[in-house]
Amino acid sequence: MESDQVKPDPFNRNCGSRQVIDRIGDRWSVLVVLTLADGQKRYGELAQRIDGVSQKMLTQTLRGLERDGIVTRTVHASVPPRVDYELTDLGRSLLDLVSGLEAWATTHLTEVEAARTRYDGRSER
Amino acid sequence: MESDQVKPDPFNRNCGSRQVIDRIGDRWSVLVVLTLADGQKRYGELAQRIDGVSQKMLTQTLRGLERDGIVTRTVHASVPPRVDYELTDLGRSLLDLVSGLEAWATTHLTEVEAARTRYDGRSER
Numbered sequence: 001m002e003s004d005q006v007k008p009d010p011f012n013r014n015c016g017s018r019q020v021i022d023r024i025g026d027r028w029s030v031l032v033v034l035t036l037a038d039g040q041k042r043y044g045e046l047a048q049r050i051d052g053v054s055q056k057m058l059t060q061t062l063r064g065l066e067r068d069g070i071v072t073r074t075v076h077a078s079v080p081p082r083v084d085y086e087l088t089d090l091g092r093s094l095l096d097l098v099s100g101l102e103a104w105a106t107t108h109l110t111e112v113e114a115a116r117t118r119y120d121g122r123s124e125r
Numbered sequence: 126m127e128s129d130q131v132k133p134d135p136f137n138r139n140c141g142s143r144q145v146i147d148r149i150g151d152r153w154s155v156l157v158v159l160t161l162a163d164g165q166k167r168y169g170e171l172a173q174r175i176d177g178v179s180q181k182m183l184t185q186t187l188r189g190l191e192r193d194g195i196v197t198r199t200v201h202a203s204v205p206p207r208v209d210y211e212l213t214d215l216g217r218s219l220l221d222l223v224s225g226l227e228a229w230a231t232t233h234l235t236e237v238e239a240a241r242t243r244y245d246g247r248s249e250r
């Protein structure tokens with residue numbers, strides 16, 4: 001037998017899969033991965049496409065995605081240096097999932113907002 | 126024509142769909158929705174199943190899910206009062222997606238952890 005390794009289980013507090021869910025379900029990760037779906041992009045292109053993202057947050061998100069093996073970062077020795085970001089194979093395996101998150105969020109936004117209005121309007125709260 | 130309403134777009138900083146992505150991609154939301162997949166649960170059952178969740182975080186997550194119309198909360202007039210949580214139709218429409226998040230996270234955890242080790246080990250950083 002290969003090992004007595006425990007199968008990953010996010011219901012277990014010590015399992016690293018909880019952090020992975022945070023990474024891939026984060027709004028900025030979702031938007032970066034979607035933006036890279038059709039090929040590599042420069043930092044500035046990502047910043048422009050993802051309206052309102054701060055430089056700090058975009059840099060932090062890209063670093064996290066690179067660290068987790070979802071994105072590669074390539075520095076070209078041009079003047080000025082050009083930095084490209086691209087999905088890895090692992091990153092591309094996320095595309096269906098993040099597209100699904102985007103689709104659910106946009107499709108059901110009206111329902112969610114209506115539910116919030118009802119909730120906030122309840123007099124007994 | 127119905128309206129000049131703008132189609133929801135999470136790439137727009139003012140679009141509420143960004144918040145919806147945060148809600149549904151959050152680790153605690155994912156674990157609560159998965160736990161409710163097979164029917165209603167009491168607060169204590171959720172707390173027990175989701176190992177390590179603090180009372181504050183579970184309460185906050187359930188309140189957010191209820192506010193967004195994903196979960197219903199029913200208080201039974203028993204002694205002591207029993208509080209049940211259950212997925213709404215909207216919540217059930219999330220099941221495939223959160224199962225997909227869980228599956229990706231557990232399937233690719235080893236790859237993600239290997240990528241982290243490589244990243245952290247690079248001498249030039």
